[in-house]
Amino acid sequence: MTKKMVLKLGVHDEKEKRKALKSVSSLTGIESLSMDMKEKKLTVVGVVDPIDIVGKLKKHCLAELVTVGPAKEEEKKKDEPKKDEPKKEKTEAEKIEELLELYKKHNPYYTQTYRVYSAEENPNACVIS
Numbered sequence: 529m530t531k532k533m534v535l536k537l538g539v540h541d542e543k544e545k546r547k548a549l550k551s552v553s554s555l556t557g558i559e560s561l562s563m564d565m566k567e568k569k570l571t572v573v574g575v576v577d578p579i580d581i582v583g584k585l586k587k588h589c590l591a592e593l594v595t596v597g598p599a600k601e602e603e604k605k606k607d608e609p610k611k612d613e614p615k616k617e618k619t620e621a622e623k624i625e626e627l628l629e630l631y632k633k634h635n636p637y638y639t640q641t642y643r644v645y646s647a648e649e650n651p652n653a654c655v656i657s
Contacts, residue, residue, distance in 0.1 A: 530559060530599040533578050535570045537563075538590030551584045559599075573599045 539545050545563055548570065553561060558574040572581055578596050585591035618626070 530573060530575055531578075531596055532599040533572045533576075533581065533596050534594040535572070535581065535585065536592045536594050537568050537570055537585065539565075539568060544589055547588045548585055551588055552581055555580060555584065569594070 537548055539548055545565065549561055549563060552558070552570070552572060555576050557576045558572060560571075560573045562571045563569070564571075570585075578593055582591050582593055
């Protein structure tokens with residue numbers, strides 16, 4: 529059963545925020561993470577033990593568990609398209625753009641290509657004999 533946990537953190541800047549989010553995201557069973565810097569609250573949704581989360585956060589900053597409760601099912605339904613609305617067909621350009629974005633997320637580092645020149649192609653090339 530998924531739980532929604534709200535924790536109050538003692539973070540002061542973006543660097544500490546990144547460290548906290550990175551340490552919590554390494555736990556298995558987390559569905560979503562969100563951080564409110566104004567109130568300094570971290571919201572975690574997933575099948576994770578709250579004590580494990582606090583233990584991970586204690587290494588980087590002060591962490592205090594505020595609330596633990598069941599995750600609302602309504603939040604998941606917001607992402608789903610309504611049945612009354614017709615689905616919009618994507619054009620070819622939009623489909624290609626979406627595929628390129630997915631590829632970049634999957635493989636962010638492009639493979640490097642090398643070109644080898646022979647001495648015959650480039651007469652100014654240096655040849656060591």
